[in-house]
Amino acid sequence: MTVLVPSGILTPEGIVTGKAVAFERTIVAVDTPGALSARFPDAEVLTSESPTLLMPGLINSHVHLEFSANKSTLHYGNFVTWLYSVIEHRESLINRCDRECLDQTVRTMLHNGITAFGAVSSHGMDLEAAAAAPQKVVFFNEVIGSQAAMADALYNDFLQRLDSSKAVARPGFFPAVAIHSPYSVHPALIKRALRVANDEQLLTTAHFLESPAEREWLDANSGAFKPFFNDLLKQDYAVNDAMGFLELFADTPTLMTHVVHAESDELIRLAQDGHTVIHCPVSNRLLGNGAIDLDRLEAQKLKWLTGTDGLSSNYGLDLFEEMKIALFMHSETDLLPLAQQLLNSVTVDAAAALRLNGGRIAEEKDADMLWLELDHEPNTQTPLHLLLHQYDLLQIFIDGSAQKG
Ligand code: BEZ
Numbered sequence: 400m401t402v403l404v405p406s407g408i409l410t411p412e413g414i415v416t417g418k419a420v421a422f423e424r425t426i427v428a429v430d431t432p433g434a435l436s437a438r439f440p441d442a443e444v445l446t447s448e449s450p451t452l453l454m455p456g457l458i459n460s461h462v463h464l465e466f467s468a469n470k471s472t473l474h475y476g477n478f479v480t481w482l483y484s485v486i487e488h489r490e491s492l493i494n495r496c497d498r499e500c501l502d503q504t505v506r507t508m509l510h511n512g513i514t515a516f517g518a519v520s521s522h523g524m525d526l527e528a529a530a531a532a533p534q535k536v537v538f539f540n541e542v543i544g545s546q547a548a549m550a551d552a553l554y555n556d557f558l559q560r561l562d563s564s565k566a567v568a569r570p571g572f573f574p575a576v577a578i579h580s581p582y583s584v585h586p587a588l589i590k591r592a593l594r595v596a597n598d599e600q601l602l603t604t605a606h607f608l609e610s611p612a613e614r615e616w617l618d619a620n621s622g623a624f625k626p627f628f629n630d631l632l633k634q635d636y637a638v639n640d641a642m643g644f645l646e647l648f649a650d651t652p653t654l655m656t657h658v659v660h661a662e663s664d665e666l667i668r669l670a671q672d673g674h675t676v677i678h679c680p681v682s683n684r685l686l687g688n689g690a691i692d693l694d695r696l697e698a699q700k701l702k703w704l705t706g707t708d709g710l711s712s713n714y715g716l717d718l719f720e721e722m723k724i725a726l727f728m729h730s731e732t733d734l735l736p737l738a739q740q741l742l743n744s745v746t747v748d749a750a751a752a753l754r755l756n757g758g759r760i761a762e763e764k765d766a767d768m769l770w771l772e773l774d775h776e777p778n779t780q781t782p783l784h785l786l787l788h789q790y791d792l793l794q795i796f797i798d799g800s801a802q803k804g
């Protein structure tokens with residue numbers, strides 16, 4: 400048993416002081432330091448002279464490990480231009496991210512306090528690295544392909560990758576399903592993949608209404624996607640419209656990534672069907688997709704998380720940085736409540752959406768925790784300062800096990 404005595408604990412409602420935490424693999428008790436030392440006299444006790452904070456480990460709900468070799472290869476500023484650059488460089492980027500590159504990416508996330516992540520895997524090249532990662536992993540096997548003639552082959556390839564991910568069978572590793580997007584996956588393929596997900600109770604994710612070009616293509620079969628689909632895929636019209644896509648997911652609560660360009664009726668439908676939005680502010684900015692209106696999500700009581708997306712559309716995989724960017728992006732929103740909501744979006748809310756038993760410093764939760772050194776005694780503004788200052792991580796725990804040497 401370990402008893403950790405911080406100056407404050409981050410909870411979904413704010414900072415709590417005067418409490419310590421007893422833990423093994425899971426959190427056994429949260430109580431006063433006196434009560435815990437009486438109850439666990441033989442426990443190892445962790446304290447610090449300087450002010451410290453204990454908070455849940457961060458959960459990055461959306462990352463693409465396979466594209467981690469990108470730094471300056473891909474073209475930023477406009478979504479369709481970026482997509483052309485992805486297609487041009489996909490093979491070399493994936494080949495350049497060998498096992499060492501993947502492992503380094505996983506280590507970087509851990510160093511940044513990310514104790515769980517949702518990895519969208521296009522090809523399964525990241526499976527072994529994800530399986531070996533110290534973090535909890537939801538491994539989303541992706542289906543992509545809008546051409547009906549290809550559907551059988553693509554479905555079989557998806558099933559094989561899904562089977563390989565099921566063979567991992569380590570605690571904390573969860574096979575799951577990703578549908579790339581409404582513009583890139585034929586509805587017949589979506590139905591087949593979702594049937595597997597529903598039958599096997601696998602988590603699902605999709606990109607949805609990321610760019611203005613996607614909006615125009617799904618609504619009117621026009622815009623910047625038109626030459627893309629005409630030239631590359633010999634298609635004149637979108638394989639789904641936005642509402643038709645959502646209807647396919649009516650019985651499958653899904654992590655819908657981006658959702659920057661949704662209309663009110665779509666937001667209502669997303670909320671009704673129990674979906675969760677993943678907000679990726681840096682990616683949205685770099686690909687010219689604009690800023691999501693979080694207040695519109697809140698008005699529909701639509702759940703939302705914050706994620707980094709992959710290094711194909713980000714300069715790092717750091718949720719503290721991502722939250723800070725979001726804090727400044729949504730400049731009309733009340734500052735301190737937004738800071739707290741952002742922290743919840745990568746802890747308690749992300750754990751609920753990814754079906755993880757973490758995200759909160761509370762009894763019976765997994766002991767996935769960050770112990771930070773502060774520069775002040777914790778107070779009501781500490782959630783804000785957590786985003787503004789890169790506080791040192793004294794220790795990172797996953798299942799109660801210290802990750803820093
Ligand atoms: C497709 O396979 O149809 C597709 C793939 C990537 C982007 C758009 C479409």
Ligand code: FE2
Nearest residue numbers: 606656708709
């Ligand atoms: Fe993505």
